[in-house]
Amino acid sequence: MILNVNDVKDLAIGAAILGTGGGGDPYIGMLMALQAIEKGKKIVLVDSNEVDDNDLVIPVAMMGTPTVLIEKVPGGEEILGVLRMLEKYYNKEADYLTQIEAGGINSMMPLVAAAKTGKPVLDGDGMGRAFPELQMVTFHIHGVKATPMAMSDERGNAVLLDTIDNYWAEKVARVVTVRFGGTAYIAIYAMNGEKYKKGAVRGTPSLAIELGRTIREAKSRGLNVIDAILNITKGFLLFKGKIIDVSRMNIGGFARGEATIEGLDEFKGSKLIIRFQNENLVAIRDGEIVATVPDLITVLDSETAKPITTERLKYGLRVIVIGIPCDSKWRTPEGLKVVGPKYFGYEVDYIPIEKRIKRW
Amino acid sequence: MAKYRLGVDVGSTHTDAVIIDEKSELIGAAKTATTPDVTTGILKAMQLVLERTKVHSDDIVAVMFGTTHVINAIVQRKGLGKVGVIRIGAPATRSIEPMLDWPEDLRLAVLSDSKVIRGGHEYTGEPIVELDKEEIKKTLYLFKEKKVDAIAVTSVFSMVNPDHELYVKEQAKIIMPEIPVILSHEIGTVGLLERENATILNASVLGVMKKAIDALRNALRSLGLGHVKMFFAQNDGTTAMEEYIMRFPIFTVVAPISNSMRGAYVLTGIPNAIVADTGGTTTNIGVLNKGYPREALEIEIGGVRTNIRAPDVIAIGLAGGSIVSVNNNEIKIGPVSVGYRLIEEGIAWGGNTITATDIALGKGVMFIDDPKCNPKLVSQKISKDLIEKVYKKMVEMLEDALDRIKTKPEPETVILVGGGSAMWPKNLMGAKEVIRPEYAQYANAIGAATALVGATVEKAFSYEQITREKAIALTIEDAKTRAISAGADPQTLETADLEEIAMPYLPGNAVKIRAKVVGKLKF
Numbered sequence: 001m002i003l004n005v006n007d008v009k010d011l012a013i014g015a016a017i018l019g020t021g022g023g024g025d026p027y028i029g030m031l032m033a034l035q036a037i038e039k040g041k042k043i044v045l046v047d048s049n050e051v052d053d054n055d056l057v058i059p060v061a062m063m064g065t066p067t068v069l070i071e072k073v074p075g076g077e078e079i080l081g082v083l084r085m086l087e088k089y090y091n092k093e094a095d096y097l098t099q100i101e102a103g104g105i106n107s108m109m110p111l112v113a114a115a116k117t118g119k120p121v122l123d124g125d126g127m128g129r130a131f132p133e134l135q136m137v138t139f140h141i142h143g144v145k146a147t148p149m150a151m152s153d154e155r156g157n158a159v160l161l162d163t164i165d166n167y168w169a170e171k172v173a174r175v176v177t178v179r180f181g182g183t184a185y186i187a188i189y190a191m192n193g194e195k196y197k198k199g200a201v202r203g204t205p206s207l208a209i210e211l212g213r214t215i216r217e218a219k220s221r222g223l224n225v226i227d228a229i230l231n232i233t234k235g236f237l238l239f240k241g242k243i244i245d246v247s248r249m250n251i252g253g254f255a256r257g258e259a260t261i262e263g264l265d266e267f268k269g270s271k272l273i274i275r276f277q278n279e280n281l282v283a284i285r286d287g288e289i290v291a292t293v294p295d296l297i298t299v300l301d302s303e304t305a306k307p308i309t310t311e312r313l314k315y316g317l318r319v320i321v322i323g324i325p326c327d328s329k330w331r332t333p334e335g336l337k338v339v340g341p342k343y344f345g346y347e348v349d350y351i352p353i354e355k356r357i358k359r360w
Numbered sequence: 361m362a363k364y365r366l367g368v369d370v371g372s373t374h375t376d377a378v379i380i381d382e383k384s385e386l387i388g389a390a391k392t393a394t395t396p397d398v399t400t401g402i403l404k405a406m407q408l409v410l411e412r413t414k415v416h417s418d419d420i421v422a423v424m425f426g427t428t429h430v431i432n433a434i435v436q437r438k439g440l441g442k443v444g445v446i447r448i449g450a451p452a453t454r455s456i457e458p459m460l461d462w463p464e465d466l467r468l469a470v471l472s473d474s475k476v477i478r479g480g481h482e483y484t485g486e487p488i489v490e491l492d493k494e495e496i497k498k499t500l501y502l503f504k505e506k507k508v509d510a511i512a513v514t515s516v517f518s519m520v521n522p523d524h525e526l527y528v529k530e531q532a533k534i535i536m537p538e539i540p541v542i543l544s545h546e547i548g549t550v551g552l553l554e555r556e557n558a559t560i561l562n563a564s565v566l567g568v569m570k571k572a573i574d575a576l577r578n579a580l581r582s583l584g585l586g587h588v589k590m591f592f593a594q595n596d597g598t599t600a601m602e603e604y605i606m607r608f609p610i611f612t613v614v615a616p617i618s619n620s621m622r623g624a625y626v627l628t629g630i631p632n633a634i635v636a637d638t639g640g641t642t643t644n645i646g647v648l649n650k651g652y653p654r655e656a657l658e659i660e661i662g663g664v665r666t667n668i669r670a671p672d673v674i675a676i677g678l679a680g681g682s683i684v685s686v687n688n689n690e691i692k693i694g695p696v697s698v699g700y701r702l703i704e705e706g707i708a709w710g711g712n713t714i715t716a717t718d719i720a721l722g723k724g725v726m727f728i729d730d731p732k733c734n735p736k737l738v739s740q741k742i743s744k745d746l747i748e749k750v751y752k753k754m755v756e757m758l759e760d761a762l763d764r765i766k767t768k769p770e771p772e773t774v775i776l777v778g779g780g781s782a783m784w785p786k787n788l789m790g791a792k793e794v795i796r797p798e799y800a801q802y803a804n805a806i807g808a809a810t811a812l813v814g815a816t817v818e819k820a821f822s823y824e825q826i827t828r829e830k831a832i833a834l835t836i837e838d839a840k841t842r843a844i845s846a847g848a849d850p851q852t853l854e855t856a857d858l859e860e861i862a863m864p865y866l867p868g869n870a871v872k873i874r875a876k877v878v879g880k881l882k883f
Contacts, residue, residue: 028553032455067863067870068483071552072516076455112455154452155489178867181482244769316764 010212023104367809
């Protein structure tokens with residue numbers, strides 16, 4: 001399908017929900033994509049099954065600090081530069097672009113590159129949500145190497161990384177990003193079509209667009225937006241209530257914290273605690289865990305159904321918390337080793353959200 | 361000789377004027393209907409208060425306005441100037457052109473031409489790339505040819521390092537000395553697009569502000585007040601003299617909201633409280649923090665995202681004139697209001713529309729000193745049961761909004777002000793105490809009249825480059841300079857607020873420091 005202006009706007013809304021509280025505000029990415037559409041070529045979204053096994057697929061993204069991104073807005077050519085760099089390395093043009101991360105601002109980066117190159121974007125990604133580190137992608141657990149990885153800043157400084165494993169790619173790239181001024185643009189996890197089809201979370205961009213469109217339409221028709229979201233995502237209503245406390249601490253460079261929500265309506269008398277680190281990680285209702293990473297936990301404003309990022313959680317907000325099952329690729333032992341609750345420091349076993357909710 | 365101050369506040373339905381003496385005691389007040397041109401209503405209100413108080417115009421030393429000229433011009437797209445827009449940030453920032461997300465009609469009304477030029481800084485203060493000085497000069501000549509009314513300049517991380525913005529101003533002084541140049545680091549904070557938007561809006565309303573000041577000056581002359589100093593209320597609860605506001609008119613856009621909160625503080629002396637300002641159409645609920653409104657980022661002005669600081673308020677469409685309707689047992693209150701037509705359409709005035717004021721009159725909690733107002737009409741037309749039900753819902757709506765603005769669960773002091781505030785009960789859930797001070801209906805004009813002159817400055821630093829003490833001192837020094845140019849007496853300056861905000865996920869201890877400095881009017 002060819003993405004029009006409304007699709008891009010819808011994608012921004014859907015990507016914020018899939019961002020599970022993190023991933024950076026898709027607003028800037030949306031404006032970039034809109035400008036690219038206006039001036040560039042068509043953005044075509046293609047079903048992942050159309051990829052041939054030998055096609056070259058390159059994910060592109062940005063990494064770094066949202067605070068810098070909102071001030072030092074991208075030039076727009078960086079993403080093209082890193083794409084070219086990897087193409088030169090492989091001595092082959094990329095056949096398809098794809099998202100590494102469906103949630104947050106990175107949902108938009110491949111669209112920007114697509115509008116500039118005319119290359120199609122695949123309907124899939126490497127997370128099905130947002131995560132903070134480079135190895136937290138499904139391609140990683142399917143044996144795809146993050147490197148050779150191209151990184152660039154706005155000036156045109158570029159780095160081609162080759163590391164012994166994907167964890168080292170994360171560590172080295174982080175340092176380079178800081179020297180670039182806090183943000184970097186990357187082409188990473190280049191792979192052939194065969195590996196993409198095995199490793200990707202399928203259909204996330206079109207899901208995000210459908211989410212955004214449904215929310216928009218439900219609002220204009222006065223329908224229940226939350227029900228519509230749950231329907232599309234096969235998600236669960238976890239809680240309704242008012243935030244009564246938010247505490248934050250800065251541990252090891254990460255903004256960790258927790259929010260306490262007091263129940264309203266059918267949840268009256270009950271309390272929900274959400275623990276977060278960039279993204280929402282664990283939801284605990286009255287002492288019992290109801291959802292954990294890698295399942296998606298998203299906090300929505302109960303009036304507008306807009307997703308609320310973790311840095312915007314504050315006392316008094318009326319919220320609805322929903323849980324969405326993550327892709328099955330994350331639910332394997334290999335997946336849970338990379339993004340399970342234990343990796344984030346919670347000594348609990350992962351139990352899929354639909355099982356937790358049933359027991360409940 | 362007594363020295364009086366005249367304070368004027370423009371609301372959506374009423375324009376209020378008060379006269380206060382040196383001790384901030386209220387001498388007299390007047391209320392008139394707000395007029396579409398704003399200035400006529402101001403003139404009338406001033407005239408009325410002078411007549412009532414019999415204060416001689418020679419004894420008035422300053423007039424303090426809280427006005428809506430600027431916000432009206434932006435919302436109505438009227439009288440806006442053509443702006444030449446310079447953004448310094450290429451090769452970064454080009455992926456989103458200036459004003460990309462503006463409403464089309466406003467962009468057409470404001471934009472002359474825009475250029476994105478090489479330069480700007482990193483968050484550490486080092487240049488992204490070298491500033492393209494030739495391109496700056498070329499662009500200025502182009503703007504000169506295009507006869508722009510003003511120039512708006514925004515450079516990446518200019519709140520860390522303003523050098524590139526200052527260079528443009530220097531060059532403009534040579535190339536087109538008569539054209540005003542607005543620099544973004546004097547307007548907003550981190551967030552390039554939002555700061556740029558605010559800077560462009562500010563540049564576009566310079567002419568509007570100048571015209572308003574001229575008109576107000578004429579109005580003052582006609583009242584024998586040609587000699588007084590004019591001050592204008594700012595968004596942050598302080599005031600600034602006309603010369604300063606002529607450069608920064610955008611700082612007045614939400615000033616009337618701050619005025620009522622400042623007035624609540626002046627009338628009660630309570631520096632930390634929740635303030636509910638109930639007018640004819642809306643109730644604005646905000647928080648007083650050390651005597652000033654608690655501020656929030658990100659306000660939308662005329663459909664444009666900006667990051668100028670404004671009071672953090674929750675507005676609910678429930679106030680004196682709110683229309684009450686009952687359909688199949690479902691009660692609806694507001695947000696539609698009869699506004700100033702309350703005294704014709706309200707039940708208690710013999711009209712046919714049930715308003716929130718009628719309900720409060722029927723409940724017996726409110727008394728209105730107006731011979732034409734007959735609360736008995738309410739009890740004749742509306743059942744006691746319905747009055748009870750509607751009033752209960754009104755109170756719940758207010759309590760709900762009070763709860764949402766709070767940042768902690770403990771009960772807090774609630775101050776009620778505004779023309780419609782008499783309709784509220786003496787007890788509210790979540791309130792430690794409910795205070796409705798004398799002259800509550802004039803809190804906004806009193807807030808304007810009593811304001812201190814001030815300025816708020818926000819800068820960003822990396823503590824790897826500068827010590828914390830030096831960074832704080834620099835910020836305060838900057839705020840002091842601004843406060844003096846806003847008309848403050850240098851001998852009376854004090855730091856009213858100092859805030860240090862860590863910027864997350866940045867190495868090198870990056871922080872924003874914000875300082876608010878206030879002082880007394882200099883005569």
